Amino acid sequence: MRHVVIAIFPGVQALDVSGPLDVFSEANLFVPDGVGYSTQVASRGGLAVRASNGQQLLADLALEDGGEFDVALVAGGPALPQQTVDPSLVTWLRDVASRSPRFGSICTGTFALGSAGLLDGRTVTTHWQWSGLLARRFPDARVEADRIHCRDGALITSAGVTAGIDLALALVAEDHGAEVARAVAKRLVVFVQRQGGQSQFSPFLAATSDDAADPMHRAQSHVVANLRGDLSVTALALVAGMSERTFARRFLEWAQATPHEFVERARVDAARHLLESTGAPLKSIAWDCGFASADRMRLVFARRFGVLPTDYRRRFRSE
Numbered sequence: 001m002r003h004v005v006i007a008i009f010p011g012v013q014a015l016d017v018s019g020p021l022d023v024f025s026e027a028n029l030f031v032p033d034g035v036g037y038s039t040q041v042a043s044r045g046g047l048a049v050r051a052s053n054g055q056q057l058l059a060d061l062a063l064e065d066g067g068e069f070d071v072a073l074v075a076g077g078p079a080l081p082q083q084t085v086d087p088s089l090v091t092w093l094r095d096v097a098s099r100s101p102r103f104g105s106i107c108t109g110t111f112a113l114g115s116a117g118l119l120d121g122r123t124v125t126t127h128w129q130w131s132g133l134l135a136r137r138f139p140d141a142r143v144e145a146d147r148i149h150c151r152d153g154a155l156i157t158s159a160g161v162t163a164g165i166d167l168a169l170a171l172v173a174e175d176h177g178a179e180v181a182r183a184v185a186k187r188l189v190v191f192v193q194r195q196g197g198q199s200q201f202s203p204f205l206a207a208t209s210d211d212a213a214d215p216m217h218r219a220q221s222h223v224v225a226n227l228r229g230d231l232s233v234t235a236l237a238l239v240a241g242m243s244e245r246t247f248a249r250r251f252l253e254w255a256q257a258t259p260h261e262f263v264e265r266a267r268v269d270a271a272r273h274l275l276e277s278t279g280a281p282l283k284s285i286a287w288d289c290g291f292a293s294a295d296r297m298r299l300v301f302a303r304r305f306g307v308l309p310t311d312y313r314r315r316f317r318s319e
Contacts, residue, residue: 002070002175004039006106007063007093009077009086014051016075016106016164017041023168026184031176042067044088052078063092069103071171072096073156075164076107081130085115093118097154102171104156106164113157114138123152127160132256145256146265146304215240216254219247223266227290231263267291268304275313282309 004024006017021039028036043049046062061067074093077083093116097103105113110126111134113119119141126134131145144150149158149167158167165188173181219240223231236259237247251259271289274280282294291297294309301309 001034001036001038003068004037004071005042005061005067005069005073005096006039007072007074007089007109007112008041008043008049008051008057008059009075009080009089010049011052011077011079011083012049012057012075013077013107013161014053014055014057015161016077016109017051017057019162019165020073020106020168022188023165023172023184026187027172027176027180029187030180030183035176042092044086063088066092066095069096069100072100072103074105074109074112076105076109076111076127076161078108080108081111081133085112090116100154102154102156104158104167106158106167107160110134110157111137113155114141118155122155123150124155124157125150125159126157129160215242215247216251219251219259220255220262223263227267227270228288229290231259231290233259263290264300264304268300271297271301271309272312275309285309 004021006020008017021041024037024039040060041057042061042063042065043057043059044063046059046065048056048058051057072093074089089112093103093112097116097118103118105124105126107127108130110119110124111130113124114134114137119138121140121142123142123144124134125131125144125147128145131143135141135143135145147159148163149156149170151170156167156171158164169181169185172184219236222236222239229235233244233248236251237244240247240250242250248259251257251262255262257265267289271285271291274285274288278285280288282297286292286294286297289297291300298308301307301312305312307315
């Protein structure tokens with residue numbers, strides 16, 4: 001049996017805990033007895049904690065008790081990025097990191113790993129909304145803001161909330177094969193098992209705002225609505241009513257991405273949607289999404305996701 005433990009704390013996100021636990025529990029239905037997973041939840045003093053949604057979560061063991069684990073994870077919480085991490089959790093994380101074959105975090109639990117000094121020189125991800133803060137607070141970490149989950153040696157991290165399910169499914173696939181992971185996903189009615197390289201961030205969400213007077217929102221909304229148009233810094237600065245230099249600086253501060261990066265993300269996001277939901281030819285998708293050619297779209301996909309558009313469609317298209 002592989003022993004899995006998830007550390008919790010007051011204000012934890014309940015789904016960060018229950019989602020992965022359900023994956024490991026369901027996996028036991030598809031593997032022989034004795035080779036599945038045993039799961040536990042740990043808290044300071046072994047006490048029950050109140051989750052961010054008001055639910056009370058019970059613990060199986062105390063962080064102070066230590067233990068031997070095959071997978072040790074810390075869950076996230078909406079307020080965790082702006083809180084001081086409990087010293088007992090920091091101590092526990094350092095201990096399990098030194099002795100567990102796999103350890104890591106779900107969602108904003110990455111901030112707890114950082115407080116324990118476990119992110120230096122490592123490639124990690126977290127909820128896209130907090131990725132900029134994570135990179136600033138822990139500058140020696142390589143933060144991949146556009147990833148569903150990351151693996152860097154024994155360290156495993158996931159993006160926001162439901163991405164913890166994707167991370168758990170990836171671990172099940174690693175331990176028992178892709179067929180078992182797919183069977184678990186089907187049981188949980190997870191529509192698509194997202195891979196680590198699939199984007200978690202949508203520029204279409206970032207551009208949604210009721211504040212039409214905000215020049216940054218105006219520029220982002222213009223990008224989303226005009227993917228085939230001129231989206232140079234010169235054109236976007238004109239939309240925002242600023243000089244090019246001021247616009248480029250303000251945009252980077254606001255979006256945590258350069259205008260060029262945001263435009264590319266928006267075009268890629270639109271292309272991903274068409275690849276996942278239609279059978280349109282690559283040339284048509286490239287044109288509709290503002291790429292100069294299908295070859296250019298292939299290059300961008302290969303760089304951002306490590307796969308070509310045809311491979312992406314084969315992996316993620318909904319039948």
